[in-house]
Structure formats: structure tokens, C-alpha cells
Amino acid sequence: MTSDTTSRRDAAAVPPIRDTAARRGSVFLSSHPRARLWLLLSAPLTWLVVVYIVALVALLITAFWKVDSFTGEIQIDWTLDNIVTVVTGSLYHVVTLRTLGVALAVTIIDIALALPIAFYMAKVASPRMQRILVIAVLMPLWASYLVKVYAWRSVLSGEGILQWVLNPFGIEGPGYGITATIMTLSYLWLPYVILPIYAGLERVPDSLIEASSDLGAKSWASIRHIVFPMILPAIIAGSIFSFCLSLGDYITVNIVGGASQMLGNLVYTNVGTANNLPLAAAVALIPIVIIFGYLFTVRRTGALDNL
Amino acid sequence: MTTAPAIRLTALTKSFGSVHAVDGVNLDVAPGEFFSMLGPSGSGKTTVLRLIAGFEKPTSGSIELFGDDVTAKAPFDRDVNTVFQDYALFPHMSVLENVAYGLRVRGMAKKERTERAAAALETVRLGGLGDRKPSQLSGGQRQRVALARATVVEPKVLLLDEPLGALDLKLREQMQVELKEIQRALGITFIFVTHDQEEALTLSDRIAVFSEGRIVQLGTPREIYERPTNSFVADFVGTSNVFTGPVAQQVVGKSGDFSIRPERMSVKVGAAKGANSAAGNVVETIYIGGNTRVVVDLDAGQRVNVMVSNESLGDADKLRGAAVTVSWSASDVVTLAG
Numbered sequence: 001m002t003s004d005t006t007s008r009r010d011a012a013a014v015p016p017i018r019d020t021a022a023r024r025g026s027v028f029l030s031s032h033p034r035a036r037l038w039l040l041l042s043a044p045l046t047w048l049v050v051v052y053i054v055a056l057v058a059l060l061i062t063a064f065w066k067v068d069s070f071t072g073e074i075q076i077d078w079t080l081d082n083i084v085t086v087v088t089g090s091l092y093h094v095v096t097l098r099t100l101g102v103a104l105a106v107t108i109i110d111i112a113l114a115l116p117i118a119f120y121m122a123k124v125a126s127p128r129m130q131r132i133l134v135i136a137v138l139m140p141l142w143a144s145y146l147v148k149v150y151a152w153r154s155v156l157s158g159e160g161i162l163q164w165v166l167n168p169f170g171i172e173g174p175g176y177g178i179t180a181t182i183m184t185l186s187y188l189w190l191p192y193v194i195l196p197i198y199a200g201l202e203r204v205p206d207s208l209i210e211a212s213s214d215l216g217a218k219s220w221a222s223i224r225h226i227v228f229p230m231i232l233p234a235i236i237a238g239s240i241f242s243f244c245l246s247l248g249d250y251i252t253v254n255i256v257g258g259a260s261q262m263l264g265n266l267v268y269t270n271v272g273t274a275n276n277l278p279l280a281a282a283v284a285l286i287p288i289v290i291i292f293g294y295l296f297t298v299r300r301t302g303a304l305d306n307l
Numbered sequence: 308m309t310t311a312p313a314i315r316l317t318a319l320t321k322s323f324g325s326v327h328a329v330d331g332v333n334l335d336v337a338p339g340e341f342f343s344m345l346g347p348s349g350s351g352k353t354t355v356l357r358l359i360a361g362f363e364k365p366t367s368g369s370i371e372l373f374g375d376d377v378t379a380k381a382p383f384d385r386d387v388n389t390v391f392q393d394y395a396l397f398p399h400m401s402v403l404e405n406v407a408y409g410l411r412v413r414g415m416a417k418k419e420r421t422e423r424a425a426a427a428l429e430t431v432r433l434g435g436l437g438d439r440k441p442s443q444l445s446g447g448q449r450q451r452v453a454l455a456r457a458t459v460v461e462p463k464v465l466l467l468d469e470p471l472g473a474l475d476l477k478l479r480e481q482m483q484v485e486l487k488e489i490q491r492a493l494g495i496t497f498i499f500v501t502h503d504q505e506e507a508l509t510l511s512d513r514i515a516v517f518s519e520g521r522i523v524q525l526g527t528p529r530e531i532y533e534r535p536t537n538s539f540v541a542d543f544v545g546t547s548n549v550f551t552g553p554v555a556q557q558v559v560g561k562s563g564d565f566s567i568r569p570e571r572m573s574v575k576v577g578a579a580k581g582a583n584s585a586a587g588n589v590v591e592t593i594y595i596g597g598n599t600r601v602v603v604d605l606d607a608g609q610r611v612n613v614m615v616s617n618e619s620l621g622d623a624d625k626l627r628g629a630a631v632t633v634s635w636s637a638s639d640v641v642t643l644a645g
Binding site for chain 2: 205217229
């Protein structure tokens with residue numbers, strides 16, 4: 001027995017570990033956790049600070065400057081005028097409420113559409129069907145945003161397919177306007193709501209739903225008491241996408257919104273036509289404040305405790 | 308109707324595609340019985356349990372519960388409850404809310420269901436832990452919460468799907484005793500699925516041994532262990548020395564298939580040829596606490612295991628390589644059906 005093992009070891013000797021520069025580097029890193037952390041994080045941190053935080057702070061600061069009405073140059077003159085204009089102007093009230101309404105409607109529609117689709121994908125479909133559906137949900141994201149919005153413009157137009165379908169019933173289509181904007185935005189952001197809810201449902205073990213049913217809960221009670229509370233953080237994650245993306249949108253409303261304006265349009269016209277960057281920055285603060293308010297409310301309800 | 312079995316399975320079959328997970332199972336379980344379904348993984352025992360619970364619909368056959376045909380009923384319409392292998396506790400609810408859940412969905416008032424749930428937690432000795440979340444409990448505690456949650460709704464039959472599989476040995480033995488006590492106290496039928504033959508032998512009134520979707524033997528633990536009817540049961544339940552074909556002819560002296568338990572055999576140094584014995588050489592002696600397992604290569608050409616108490620063995624190390632005689636009494640030879 002023993003001699004047998006020895007001869008086998010001689011035949012295929014394991015080579016000794018060689019001392020290379022890479023190996024010495026690894027040894028250094030494995031014994032210096034702090035250096036390891038710095039190497040890992042320095043690049044993304046630099047990017048985050050420069051691109052994200054500096055740009056955001058610059059935006060905030062610009063809102064407190066003003067534009068020389070004669071030359072059109074930005075003057076570094078500290079003033080609250082822009083903020084006051086935005087807070088008191090009735091135009092800004094109307095547009096803010098309209099934008100908020102559109103964002104809420106889009107979010108509610110998307111959640112209502114996403115829940116059954118995501119539930120089917122995660123809990124009912126076969127693994128094969130599941131893969132096909134994930135690709136189907138992601139597919140619209142491969143196409144250009146503009147192309148999709150223009151496609152909706154043609155669907156919603158007076159001679160479009162929607163009107164053609166509705167004609168036999170004697171129903172007038174929505175035409176261009178707020179309804180069209182809500183429909184188009186709901187379509188655009190739906191994948192961003194389906195995917196987190198799908199991922200959330202995937203994490204709910206089937207055995208929990210079985211256990212609920214086993215204990216006497218009918219399907220609806222199981223969904224209400226077990227599934228819904230467990231996927232609430234995922235629903236909120238999805239709603240943050242659809243809500244924030246809708247708040248900031250200005251292209252869709254330009255193309256299918258008729259004469260309606262949203263906050264994004266005000267930012268766009270103030271930067272472009274009116275050449276008033278400080279006022280645009282002040283307008284841009286509105287969605288930021290709304291989103292902070294939304295996140296704060298969500299946090300207060302405790303919905304993210306199970307995250 | 309008074310003698311209706313707690314569970315009656317008639318020609319129960321479940322196919323997944325071309326695979327027959329359960330293949331024509333007929334079974335009666337008496338009320339109040341502790342019944343185990345024992346088998347290796349993939350033998351269909353868990354599928355039978357899921358069919359009884361209603362999580363799967365049978366391909367054909369029927370399931371009766373105290374004389375009621377429940378084959379087409381949904382899980383929430385069946386008077387059976389399940390203790391899941393992974394416990395399946397609701398992570399967003401406290402322990403007390405978990406236990407009260409079955410009462411809550413039945414519409415019981417909050418005060419009463421809280422009292423009952425607290426009492427159920429008391430019976431599984433988790434009285435003070437009602438406010439905790441399941442994630443704050445140990446494996447053994449979660450196990451007991453699952454048990455309390457399933458029994459608080461007073462089912463007629465409790466289904467247990469390898470409930471002790473995730474626990475360590477000491478805790479498992481302790482829980483076995485508790486399970487048996489709870490079953491006696493509640494007087495309800497337990498259907499217990501396990502792949503652990505020792506667990507099944509310890510706990511059960513009767514055992515069904517499963518293999519490839521069928522019941523290969525049904526009987527009391529003693530019958531299953533001492534009188535296995537076929538080589539699968541002899542091999543799966545405990546260790547056995549199974550003799551087949553020409554070797555059986557040579558060793559046992561009859562044609563057919565036979566099984567002899569290791570602890571029913573003894574080893575003696577030297578050749579003492581006679582009936583009910585066979586000569587061989589010791590390959591290995593393995594110390595396992597109270598006993599020593601002696602592995603012998605019989606001259607007839609088969610390796611057998613013999614379980615010997617340490618006192619009767621003497622110096623085990625000297626035994627290795629020695630020529631020995633393995634002997635047994637004729638009554639310990641079990642004839643197998645095949």
C-alpha cells in the first residue's frame with residue numbers, strides 16, 4: 001500500500017509555488033485590507049464625486065444666481081428671486097400639479113399592469129416561458145426611446161390604429177394631450193416596474209404560498225397577507241423608477257402631449273429659448289423636492305424595513 | 308363509516324411528463340396512527356405527501372380523508388396541515404402572528420386567536436418568544452413554531468415533510484421524543500416523511516417503504532427491520548448482508564435470496580465448519596463506540612459485515628487478516644421475495 005502511494009506521487013509531482021511579482025502583490029494586498037479597499041473604490045468614488053455630486057451641487061447653486069437681462073450672461077449674484085418666482089408663480093403651480101398627476105397616474109397604471117404579469121412570470125410560467133417573457137419584457141428597451149414615442153404618436157393620431165379600432169364602437173380616441181402622455185409614459189416605463197416586482201416575487205419561496213393555502217387561506221387572502229407585504233419593497237422600487245422618470249420627462253409630452261406642458265418643458269424652454277439657466281435650475285429643484293418627499297413618506301410607512 | 312380510515316389512497320398516480328413519481332399507490336392509514344413514509348430521495352414519498360396536502364393534483368387515483376373524497380379539493384379546503392421541510396415561516400410576521408395565521412384567515416377574532424396561538428406556543432415550550440421574528444430563532448425553535456402553527460388549527464391529519472432533516476443529531480433526537488409526545492397528546496394522525504430509517508423505526512406505528520414511486524413494503528418497524536420482504540428494504544433499512552444466486556446456495560445452503568442482519572452474526576477465530584456458518588478472512592475492524600464492525604471476506608466470494616460487542620471481541624487489531632468463521636442461527640435468515 002505505502003510503496004504504491006509513493007511511486008504515484010513521484011510520477012506526477014505537484015510543482016512548488018513560484019515566487020512571482022504578481023504573487024508578491026497578492027501577498028501584500030491580502031495582508032493590507034485598507035490598501036485593498038482603496039484600490040477597489042478609488043476609481044468609482046472619483047467618478048461619483050466629480051460627475052454626480054459636483055454636477056448636482058452646481059445645479060443647486062445656479063438656482064441662486066441670476067441672468068443679466070441685457071447681455072444674457074450669468075451673474076454670480078446671490079438672490080432668492082428664482083426660487084420665489086417658482087414657488088409663487090401660478091404657471092409653476094399648474095404645471096407642477098399636472099406633472100405630479102401624470103407621474104402618479106403612470107405609476108399606478110404601471111403597478112396595476114406589472115403585478116399580474118410579474119406574478120405570472122415568477123410563479124406560474126414554466127422555466128422556458130419565464131425566459132421568453134423576461135426577454136419580451138426587456139425587448140422594448142432595445143429600441144430607441146424617440147422611435148417608440150413617435151410610434152405612439154402615429155397610434156394615437158386621428159387616422160391612427162387606435163381610432164380605427166374605436167371607430168366601430170363610436171368612441172372618440174384620446175387624441176394628443178395629457179391622456180396620450182400618460183398612455184405613452186406608462187408604456188415606456190412598464191419594463192422598469194415589471195422587473196423589480198418580478199425579482200421580488202422570485203424571492204418569495206413557493207413553500208410560503210403553499211403554507212398559507214395549507215393553513216386555510218384562499219388565493220386572494222394569501223396574496224394579501226403573504227405575497228403583497230413581502231413584495232412591497234419591490235413594488236416601491238418599481239414605483240420610484242416610473243415616478244421619477246415621469247417627473248423628469250419632456251420629450252414624450254412634446255410629441256404626444258399637444259399643447260400641455262410638464263416641468264421638463266419649462267426647464268427646456270428656460271435653458272433654450274429663454275436662456276435663463278438659473279430659473280431652469282430653480283424649476284429643476286421642484287421634482288427633486290417631490291422625490292425627496294416621496295422617499296421620505298415611503299420610509300415613514302416602514303415599507304422598506306423588510307428590504 | 309365509523310371505521311373510515313384517516314387517509315385512504317386508491318391507485319394514486321402522479322406523472323411529471325414521462326416520469327411516474329407516484330405509481331399506483333394504495334394505502335390506508337388508521338386514525339391516530341403515527342405513519343411514516345420512508346425511502347431514498349426521488350422515491351415518491353414527498354410527492355405522495357404533497358398530493359395528500361393538495362399542492363399537487365394526481366394524474367389518476369383518489370384520496371379520501373375520513374371517508375370524504377378530497378381528490379379535487381384545494382389545499383385550503385382540506386382538513387390536513389403540513390409542517391414543511393424548510394418550515395416555511397412567514398418572515399414578515401412575528402412568531403405569534405405566524406402561529407395565529409391559520410386562525411386569522413378563518414376569521415377568528417383577534418383576542419381569541421392571540422390567546423390560542425400563545426397557548427400553542429406554550430405547548431412547544433416557546434412561551435416567551437412570540438414577539439420575535441422567525442429570523443431571530445434557531446433551527447430547532449423554528450421547527451417548533453412550524454409545528455405549533457400547523458397544530459393550532461386542529462387538523463385531522465398532520466403531514467410532516469422531513470421536519471427534522473435540517474437539525475443536528477442531538478436536537479433531532481430531542482425533537483423525535485417531543486414529536487411523539489405531541490402526537491400522543493393531540494391524538495391526531497401523523498404522516499411523517501423521512502429518508503432516515505432510524506427516525507422512521509424510532510417514531511412510527513407503521514412504515515411504508517417507498518422505491519421508484521411504489522410501496523415496496525408496509526408494516527410495523529419490527530416487521531420492516533427484522534422481516535424485510537425484498538432486497539431493497541433489507542438494504543435500505545439498516546445494513547444487511549444479502550446473499551443471492553450461487554453464493555446464497557453455498558452460504559445458506561438453499562437456493563433463493565436471503566438476508567442476515569450484521570448484529571445477528573458472530574465471528575470466531577479459526578475454522579469451525581458446520582451448518583449456519585461460513586469461513587472467511589477479516590479485512591477490517593471498525594470501532595464504532597459500543598460495538599465493532601468486522602468486515603469479512605467469505606471464501607464463498609462475498610464481503611459481509613458483522614456487528615460484535617467490544618467485550619466479546621477482545622483485541623480487535625489482532626483480528627485483521629485472521630482466518631475466521633462467521634456463524635448465525637437459522638431463524639435469523641430472512642428469505643427475500645426478490
